[in-house]
Amino acid sequence: DTEVTQTPKHLVMGMTNKKSLKCEQHMGHRAMYWYKQKAKKPPELMFVYSYEKLSINESVPSRFSPECPNSSLLNLHLHALQPEDSALYLCASSQARGNEQFFGPGTRLTVL
Amino acid sequence: GEDVEQSLFLSVREGDSSVINCTYTDSSSTYLYWYKQEPGAGLQLLTYIFSNMDMKQDQRLTVLLNKKDKHLSLRIADTQTGDSAIYFCAESTMIYNQGGKLIFGQGTELSVKP
Numbered sequence: 001d002t003e004v005t006q007t008p009k010h011l012v013m014g015m016t017n018k019k020s021l022k023c024e025q026h027m028g029h030r031a032m033y034w035y036k037q038k039a040k041k042p043p044e045l046m047f048v049y050s051y052e053k054l055s056i057n058e059s060v061p062s063r064f065s066p067e068c069p070n071s072s073l074l075n076l077h078l079h080a081l082q083p084e085d086s087a088l089y090l091c092a093s094s095q096a097r098g099n100e101q102f103f104g105p106g107t108r109l110t111v112l
Numbered sequence: 113g114e115d116v117e118q119s120l121f122l123s124v125r126e127g128d129s130s131v132i133n134c135t136y137t138d139s140s141s142t143y144l145y146w147y148k149q150e151p152g153a154g155l156q157l158l159t160y161i162f163s164n165m166d167m168k169q170d171q172r173l174t175v176l177l178n179k180k181d182k183h184l185s186l187r188i189a190d191t192q193t194g195d196s197a198i199y200f201c202a203e204s205t206m207i208y209n210q211g212g213k214l215i216f217g218q219g220t221e222l223s224v225k226p
Contacts, residue, residue: 004154031211042200042216043155055210090154098204098212099143103155 004104006091012110015081021107023074023091030096031055032074034066037088037106049074050096081111118201118217125225130188132220134201137182141203144177145214146186149198158186158199188222196224 004025013019023032031050035043048056049068063085065077074091088108092101115137124130136144142163147155161168161175161184168175174187188195201217 006154033211040198040219042219043214045213048211048213050210055207056213092155094212096209096211098206098210100145100157100160101212101214102157103147105154108152 004091004093004102006089006104006107008107009105010108010110012112013078013081014112015083017081018077018079020078021076021089021091021109023076023093023104024072025093025102025104026072027093027102028071029093029102030071031094031098032068033092033094033101034064034074034076035090035092035103037090039088043090047076078109081109083111085109086111116201116203116215116217118199118220120218121221121223123223123225124191126191126193128191130191130195130222130224132186132188132199132201132222134184134186134217135182136184136201136203136215136217138203138205138215139179139182140205142206143204144175144184145200145202145204146173146175147200147202147216149200149219151197155200191222191224193224193226196222198222 034046037043047066067075088106091104094101145160146158172189198219204212206212
């Protein structure tokens with residue numbers, strides 16, 4: 001299994017809502033990532049988890065809260081988002097040494 | 113700081129070869145990657161090259177690395193309409209057992225005309 005799955009595919013939320021994005025992999029990877037991608041732009045790293053511990057936070061606002069409940073799952077909890085947070089949110093995983101990151105299909109988020 | 117640059121657009125005819133170029137600044141990068149992104153989809157890892165290699169070939173794909181000039185290229189032989197997509201070059205900084213940080217170029221939009 002060389003797949004990273006993400007749910008939901010699409011999400012529309014209001015600025016007062018609380019929602020979560022989910023990511024799963026079964027490749028035995030011990031590093032997992034969240035990226036944000038705006039249209040026609042490259043992905044921007046948000047968070048890195050290694051061995052279920054947060055290893056990199058790229059100064060992301062606290063309205064985004066990551067969680068890694070086990071080595072296969074990664075969540076991104078969303079609260080009080082702004083319209084400018086609308087984007088494609090991509091999850092990726094890799095071996096702990098960080099090479100060859102495999103990406104999921106993404107969640108298209110729209111904040112109204 | 114790290115920076116990766118690519119030209120934004122490339123248009124080719126079906127059956128021709130495509131060459132997408134990339135320059136990077138971080139000489140300590142261990143791996144350099146090419147990702148493909150089709151509209152509305154995630155990123156697909158196409159190929160990568162280790163920094164001590166000059167060339168890597170994988171079916172229709174050839175990666176050339178000039179480490180002295182910090183220049184990376186991706187050649188797609190016999191380009192097909194299904195190759196139309198955005199291609200991202202990326203360099204990585206790996207932090208021991210803490211995952212890796214990918215720095216992406218702006219992406220090259222490849223358009224293949226029949």
